[in-house]
Amino acid sequence: MTVGSPALPPAARRILRHDRGELARTISAVENHDPRVLPTIRALYPHTGHALVVGIAGPLGVGKSSLINVILEHLRSLGKTVGVIGVDPSSPFSGGSVLGDRIRIDRPSKDDGVYFRSMASRGHAGGIAATTREVSRLLDAFGFNVVLVETVGSGQVDVEIRQVASTSVVVLVPHLGDEVQSLKAGLFEIADVFCVNKADLPGADGAARYLQEMAGLALRADGWRPKVVQASAVARSGIAQLWDAIEAHEAHLDSTGQRASAQRARLKAEIVELAREALVERWSDRLSRNAELGRLLDQVESRQVDPHTAADRLLRKLGSP
Ligand SMILES: Nc1nc2c(ncn2[C@@H]2O[C@H](COP(=O)(O)OP(=O)(O)OP(=O)(O)O)[C@@H](O)[C@H]2O)c(=O)[nH]1
Numbered sequence: 001m002t003v004g005s006p007a008l009p010p011a012a013r014r015i016l017r018h019d020r021g022e023l024a025r026t027i028s029a030v031e032n033h034d035p036r037v038l039p040t041i042r043a044l045y046p047h048t049g050h051a052l053v054v055g056i057a058g059p060l061g062v063g064k065s066s067l068i069n070v071i072l073e074h075l076r077s078l079g080k081t082v083g084v085i086g087v088d089p090s091s092p093f094s095g096g097s098v099l100g101d102r103i104r105i106d107r108p109s110k111d112d113g114v115y116f117r118s119m120a121s122r123g124h125a126g127g128i129a130a131t132t133r134e135v136s137r138l139l140d141a142f143g144f145n146v147v148l149v150e151t152v153g154s155g156q157v158d159v160e161i162r163q164v165a166s167t168s169v170v171v172l173v174p175h176l177g178d179e180v181q182s183l184k185a186g187l188f189e190i191a192d193v194f195c196v197n198k199a200d201l202p203g204a205d206g207a208a209r210y211l212q213e214m215a216g217l218a219l220r221a222d223g224w225r226p227k228v229v230q231a232s233a234v235a236r237s238g239i240a241q242l243w244d245a246i247e248a249h250e251a252h253l254d255s256t257g258q259r260a261s262a263q264r265a266r267l268k269a270e271i272v273e274l275a276r277e278a279l280v281e282r283w284s285d286r287l288s289r290n291a292e293l294g295r296l297l298d299q300v301e302s303r304q305v306d307p308h309t310a311a312d313r314l315l316r317k318l319g320s321p
């Protein structure tokens with residue numbers, strides 16, 4: 001299907017024509033699990049698969065949003081367009097104006113090559129990863145070259161976002177302290193790149209050395225040794241190196257064939273999960289309304305039949321495999 005194809009739903013056509021209002025409305029519909037958005041999402045799928053999706057994770061206040069703002073400037077100077085997703089509305093972006101000037105990210109950007117969107121990390125049936133995946137696909141279809149996803153360091157969400165991002169950056173600060181403990185607990189496995197931010201403060205060299213040693217010890221099945229870079233969002237230093245490290249990991253994915261195999265595995269998991277959800281939804285309804293259930297319930301209540309046998313019989317009655 002082409003952009004002008006009459007078969008495309010109007011919303012999909014508008015998104016492919018860079019209508020930002022339509023993009024915002026469609027993202028909201030995805031967040032709200034509005035089923036009316038499905039034709040748009042389906043029609044846009046063939047137009048996805050081009051954007052580079054990078055996760056930016058790490059503990060509270062390490063400077064993830066500030067870094068994103070300077071990464072953004074770097075990418076814009078390279079001519080790339082960027083969509084930013086903040087998974088947590090309490091995690092604002094400063095918008096590249098004044099660092100530390102906390103503004104909600106759903107603001108319109110003056111730059112057409114940039115789009116910000118925040119999403120609540122709670123209340124997503126099917127998980128935040130599923131919603132983030134759909135939203136990043138929308139940004140991809142819209143035409144953004146890069147999608148940056150900021151997640152606030154709650155281990156589980158960070159791990160889940162790894163299913164969406166092809167490269168994950170974990171941001172830390174010079175005095176690692178307790179964060180190292182949470183690293184051992186999970187952040188370490190998800191980091192393709194470590195960024196020691198706030199390198200304008202003392203102690204960055206030591207932290208970077210320590211992480212380098214840890215990275216050297218970690219034996220990853222994919223053969224990638226996580227890179228460690230120092231940066232400062234405030235001093236705007238180390239940003240090109242950070243982006244180079246991200247690109248090095250992307251190159252590793254290509255040269256080893258892991259990009260294709262990982263993508264196939266992710267898509268398989270997605271299809272199975274969607275089918276499972278649909279099955280559960282349809283069958284729960286049919287099961288609870290089945291006349292046989294009442295009779296079986298009587299038998300279970302009087303202890304003639306056990307609940308497992310009753311469940312088997314109910315399924316057989318409905319012709320389930
Ligand atoms: N000294 C110094 N301060 C920084 C640097 N980067 C960010 N900060 C400050 O650290 C604070 C937190 O920055 P954010 O960018 O909001 O950090 P964050 O990780 O996105 O925070 P959450 O989203 O709330 O987890 C702000 O006061 C920033 O000005 C840096 O490179 N050096």
Ligand SMILES: [Mg+2]
Nearest residue numbers: 064065091092
């Ligand atoms: Mg933030």
